[in-house]
Amino acid sequence: MNDTTIAAIATAPGQGGVAIVRLSGPEAESILLRVFRPARNAPLTSHMLTYGHVFDGETLLDECMAVIMRAPRSYTREDVAELQLHGGVYICQRVLALCLENGARLAEPGEFTRRAFLNGRIDLSQAEAVMGLIAAQGAQSHRAAMRQLQGGASSFIRRAADALYDIQAGVAACIDYPEEIEESEAAADLLPRIEALAHQIDAACDERAARILQSGLRVALCGQPNVGKSSLLNALLGEERAIVTPIPGTTRDMVTGDMLLGGSIIHLTDTAGLHATDDPVEQLGVQRARRAMEEADLVLAVLDASRPLDGDDRQLLQALAGRTCAVVLNKSDLPAAITAQDVPAPVNAPVLTVSAGDEATLNPLKDCLAQAAAVSDSIILAQPRHVEAARRAARHLRQAAEAARMLSVDMASIDLQAAQLALAEITGDEVEERLLDRVFGLFCVGK
Ligand SMILES: Nc1nc2c(ncn2[C@@H]2O[C@H](COP(=O)(O)OP(=O)(O)O)[C@@H](O)[C@H]2O)c(=O)[nH]1
Ligand SMILES: [Mg+2]
Structure with a gap:
């Protein structure tokens, strides 16, 4: 869990009926209470809107609603606080500044969603789906993003990863027990499985559809x-x-x-x-x-x-x-x-x-x-990043099959491991900080 509390304006810039300033982190509630005065002097109830005021020093800045969503029942699984303000540019900027003066740090683009990912609420492909939902301009991209958010891509990739773990276990057994396991029998069992998995992953990839959706x-x-x-x-x-x-x-x-x-x-x-x-x-x-x-x-x-x-x-x-x-x-x-x-x-x-x-x-x-x-509603991998990683996994699987066929079964293990890592990149089970920076850098601030 992160020990800093982040803040950002969550709504689009400009004038509107309502604007939301959002906080997430251990200090979310205490910072909120330094900025916001409830009309009735009672403790805030989690997930309930409370009416009150925001003061800038002794000057009344806005009349507003506030909500606290205590961990873990929140978007980030941290304490989250939100202020629903009148949607004016000045009000939003001032309230955000007050939150920062009272101990919050300005959130980076996508940092709320990044925390949701790091705290295990969603996986990486679902985090990207949040961005897809926000970016969707038509029903088709919206449907694809929603399917991804519901875990469509993740469950496919997890099943593929499980199948691959089974294959890897077979190869490991072959290496560990050379006396008991006949190499040719192992190859006859594993090769078709590796090839079938490569085929299945390739079939889930559609570069054109992913690009059209995006x-x-x-x-x-x-x-x-x-x-x-x-x-x-x-x-x-x-x-x-x-x-x-x-x-x-x-x-x-x-x-x-x-x-x-x-x-x-x-x-x-x-x-x-x-x-x-x-x-x-x-x-x-x-x-x-x-x-x-x-x-x-x-x-x-x-x-x-x-x-x-x-x-x-x-x-x-x-x-x-x-x-x-x-x-x-x-x-x-x-x-x-x-x-x-x-x-x-x-x-x-x-x-x-x-x-x-x-x-x-x-x-x-x-x-x-x-x-x-038109893109089929059954498209499984709807994001160029996922398609690229999945193709890489399939390529490694085919190389693994080639190595097992031409050399020996144990020679497949390096490529099998590379395929497993490529699959894990999609769900974010095995991620480098750099990849996270790339994914979340594409988000808007406040999400
Ligand atoms: N009669 C008729 N004239 C057209 C039609 N479409 C374009 N034009 C005319 O053809 C000329 C060239 O059109 P324009 O759209 O600039 O062609 P472009 O050079 O291919 O972009 C203009 O005078 C248009 O008004 C059409 O369907 N019927
Ligand atoms: Mg023209």
Whole structure:
């Protein structure tokens, strides 16, 4: 247990109806009582709100409610005190300063949650889920964070770790009792188990899903100048984000915007038209457009349906072979020069006919985006950090199997141990201070 008491403003900065200053640690209650005077002179009851006042010296600072949550029945498992103040910037800052003057230390980002972790209330993956809940902008990321908070990832990893301990015990027995255990029999028993576990862990990893949950589906609008990419971006976002003119080459830098579709975040990037140009500014724009296209999870190849396809259009469509993409035939309100049948679309790419000015025509496109951003609710590891560590564990397991097969069973033990450590990183059973700093450094102050 930590012997310092930390304090922070737990609510978002700015004005609001209510703001909360939070304290955690052994002195939480005594510091609270130095700052807050209950209206009735009675001891505070744990988990009950008490009405009273905060004084700054002899000056009345605020009329407020206070609560003490005594250990271990609190978020951090320490004594926690909270003051519910009027949500003014000055009041919050002054009350926080009073707490600090009375013995508290300013909390670092994520320090309350770090204490909850260090005191064993939650494991590391659950602590990260708290951050995921706060950061969730759509129902999909919220569901994934909630599953993680409920221990979804942890229980999977613990089961995998248990299976691995059993395997390690088998290897240890082989090393300790070489006379009793036949090497080939041990290998025949352990190898399939190691391989099955590696497979099971790999199957729980989905980099794409983890990334989409964290930062949304990256969609790049690509195509020649003047086909209507910026108009489509604006129409999808429902606001005039990008400049639209009949002059080719209007969009030079990248314009981005987020939208919510079917509970998922779609991160749209409008790009400069892909074409050869002598203008150095436009050239940079084209370079950026190419990069955005490479990095996108889904590319929308936008074509102008009112003119025939040309070489540049065909080149773009060819470049998208093998990518997740959709072809958008824009300007369907004008007399058509090409229809969906004329487009040599990449395999599996839908061709959607739209008009940027007609919202109803955009629905199939929105459905297509929502579908691409949907992540299965059964996804087990929903965080890039977890996926990375799990992949590392699976890699070590496969190396262990290789060593056992090519050399001898006992040669597997180093890689098995490395796999066990990689799994433990996810739940935080085996963590270095540096890893904790990295994880909790991403939090907001006051959580
Ligand atoms: N008729 C018609 N004109 C469009 C449509 N979409 C865009 N435009 C026009 O095409 C021109 C170029 O549009 P813009 O969005 O700037 O194209 P970008 O260069 O691909 O970003 C502008 O004059 C738009 O008003 C559409 O669906 N129908
Ligand atoms: Mg544009």
